[in-house]
Amino acid sequence: MEYIVETNQLTKQFGKEKAVDGVEIRIPKGEIYGFLGPNGAGKTTTIRMLLGLMRPSSGSVHLFGKDLKNNRIAILKRVGSLVENPSYYPHLTAYENLEAIRKIVDVPRARMKEVLKLVRLQDAANKKVKGFSLGMKQRLGIAAALLHQPELLILDEPTNGLDPSGIIEMRKLIKQLPEKYGITVVISSHLLSEVDQMATTVGVISKGKMIFQDSIEAMRRIAQASIHLRVNDPKAVHQALLVYGQKADIKENSVAIQTTADEEVASIVQYLVEQGFAIYRVEEEKRSLENIFLEMTKEEQIR
Amino acid sequence: MLSIMRSEWYKLRKSWVIWLLFIPPLIGLFLGQISMGDIGEANQWIIKLVMANATYALLFLPLITGVVAGFICRYEHQEGGWKQLLALPVTRGKVYLTKYILVLFLVLTMQLLYLGSMLILGAIQGITDPFPWEIVWRSILGGWVATSPLVALQLWMSMIFKNFAAPFSINVIFTLPSLLVINSERFGPYYPWGQPFLMMNIGGEGDNFFFIPWEQLLMVVGGSFIVFFFGGYLYFQRKAV
Ligand SMILES: Nc1ncnc2c1ncn2[C@@H]1O[C@H](COP(=O)(O)OP(=O)(O)OP(=O)(O)O)[C@@H](O)[C@H]1O
Numbered sequence: 252m253e254y255i256v257e258t259n260q261l262t263k264q265f266g267k268e269k270a271v272d273g274v275e276i277r278i279p280k281g282e283i284y285g286f287l288g289p290n291g292a293g294k295t296t297t298i299r300m301l302l303g304l305m306r307p308s309s310g311s312v313h314l315f316g317k318d319l320k321n322n323r324i325a326i327l328k329r330v331g332s333l334v335e336n337p338s339y340y341p342h343l344t345a346y347e348n349l350e351a352i353r354k355i356v357d358v359p360r361a362r363m364k365e366v367l368k369l370v371r372l373q374d375a376a377n378k379k380v381k382g383f384s385l386g387m388k389q390r391l392g393i394a395a396a397l398l399h400q401p402e403l404l405i406l407d408e409p410t411n412g413l414d415p416s417g418i419i420e421m422r423k424l425i426k427q428l429p430e431k432y433g434i435t436v437v438i439s440s441h442l443l444s445e446v447d448q449m450a451t452t453v454g455v456i457s458k459g460k461m462i463f464q465d466s467i468e469a470m471r472r473i474a475q476a477s478i479h480l481r482v483n484d485p486k487a488v489h490q491a492l493l494v495y496g497q498k499a500d501i502k503e504n505s506v507a508i509q510t511t512a513d514e515e516v517a518s519i520v521q522y523l524v525e526q527g528f529a530i531y532r533v534e535e536e537k538r539s540l541e542n543i544f545l546e547m548t549k550e551e552q553i554r
Numbered sequence: 555m556l557s558i559m560r561s562e563w564y565k566l567r568k569s570w571v572i573w574l575l576f577i578p579p580l581i582g583l584f585l586g587q588i589s590m591g592d593i594g595e596a597n598q599w600i601i602k603l604v605m606a607n608a609t610y611a612l613l614f615l616p617l618i619t620g621v622v623a624g625f626i627c628r629y630e631h632q633e634g635g636w637k638q639l640l641a642l643p644v645t646r647g648k649v650y651l652t653k654y655i656l657v658l659f660l661v662l663t664m665q666l667l668y669l670g671s672m673l674i675l676g677a678i679q680g681i682t683d684p685f686p687w688e689i690v691w692r693s694i695l696g697g698w699v700a701t702s703p704l705v706a707l708q709l710w711m712s713m714i715f716k717n718f719a720a721p722f723s724i725n726v727i728f729t730l731p732s733l734l735v736i737n738s739e740r741f742g743p744y745y746p747w748g749q750p751f752l753m754m755n756i757g758g759e760g761d762n763f764f765f766i767p768w769e770q771l772l773m774v775v776g777g778s779f780i781v782f783f784f785g786g787y788l789y790f791q792r793k794a795v
């Protein structure tokens with residue numbers, strides 16, 4: 252399979268600490284890749300290496316199937332990026348900031364108006380960026396990243412500093428990029444909820460290690476709901492359920508079963524009652540994706 | 555390369571840094587105005603220029619050069635400019651070279667402004683002697699050549715330090731001693747920060763095209779240029795942003 256982004260054993264060491272440790276990213280074309288991890292997990296460090304801003308201690312980066320080390324210019328022509336806080340020249344206006352970039356990437360002038368409109372900054376185009384709010388700077392950063400019509404867009408926490416309506420707008424904007432323009436998007440965040448409505452693939456990094464990488468559906472499957480039965484004697488119920496042929500886990504004072512099909516739950520309850528157990532509560536527990544994400548990164552932290 | 559130059563020039567010309575270039579020539583004009591050296595028979599221009607060149611080349615030329623080099627990096631340091639610039643399809647080598655050439659160009663501009671200020675000075679004071687063009691050109695160009703290694707070092711330092719004061723202080727620390735060092739027969743010729751003065755000192759040795767021996771030009775100016783330029787170049791290649 253041809254990947255737009257592919258890293259092999261990508262590692263970055265600061266002193267003794269491995270900020271990124273053997274990370275293998277695989278992103279097919281047209282995906283929106285949610286790159287998730289708590290603060291300090293190594294997202295920004297990874298992204299810096301993807302863009303050649305920082306040299307890996309070991310491992311390699313391939314973008315568009317080409318080694319970044321030997322094809323930097325050719326690759327970067329096709330990549331737009333926004334790393335950490337938005338970058339800008341404070342003494343220039345929004346328009347002038349784009350012009351400084353345009354002179355290097357060489358696109359028609361009209362493209363500047365286009366991207367400013369795309370991020371709804373056309374009214375502030377001639378104001379000095381110094382006086383922009385964080386959200387406006389963030390938008391300008393995205394406009395700059397889109398200026399040369401990249402095929403791969405790498406955004407590091409782009410919703411940082413945006414208000415709720417700004418976040419929704421951004422989501423809408425990003426969501427249409429793959430369909431409309433065939434752009435592949437990498438978007439990092441420390442909140443799953445920020446990307447779960449647009450991401451098609453998710454990578455979770457914690458303490459520098461990639462601990463999960465799959466489609467968002469696969470992640471949802473893990474997050475499937477379960478039924479908790481509060482009973483008088485959880486141990487005995489657990490035994491009985493195993494005899495019945497139903498997998499179950501003992502929790503503190505309840506027994507959890509993975510199935511949520513109405514029929515099955517009904518017959519299991521009936522069976523337990525027939526066996527003489529007292530059932531106090533039948534509760535459905537929905538684990539949110541966010542919970543799964545938290546659990547994933549927590550487990551990693553304990554180790 | 556040309557496109558990077560256009561972008562750099564655009565960023566620069568939208569800032570007020572360019573106005574700094576007028577300061578040293580204006581100071582030269584002022585100092586020339588108040589200095590009342592009168593050696594009698596010699597060409598009046600030469601007397602004025604010897605006086606004005608000394609302060610200009612010893613102090614203001616290297617100092618303002620450092621400020622300009624600092625500024626050309628400052629707007630990159632300020633709000634993540636480096637990472638935006640270096641994630642564009644540019645090589646670091648070209649970015650470095652462009653910034654270096656741009657500062658050199660500004661220094662040359664400043665030299666020419668200084669020349670202009672001297673002509674104005676003469677007009678104000680009503681000097682009627684013929685203007686010694688040949689000598690003056692040699693000193694203007696010589697001062698420029700002698701500043702080129704200093705520009706490289708200042709650019710290097712400005713790329714390392716995010717804060718503006720650090721490279722400026724380093725510049726001052728090396729510039730001030732040249733006031734003393736140039737008086738030393740033994741060390742003067744070897745001190746890079748003294749070279750702009752020596753190469754603009756029109757009263758100096760007159761046999762060469764420039765006002766210092768060719769060996770000194772090659773060894774001291776050329777040598778320090780190579781060390782400073784490639785030091786900065788290699789540093790920038792590896793800099794993590
Ligand atoms: N230049 C550096 N020198 C030393 N350590 C660094 C450097 N940059 C990052 N680190 C360390 O590497 C680790 C990963 O940092 P990184 O910025 O990649 O995290 P992140 O996932 O982007 O976090 P956040 O969500 O806070 O942005 C952190 O422990 C950080 O302290």
Ligand SMILES: [Mg+2]
Nearest residue numbers: 294295335407
């Ligand atoms: Mg980060």
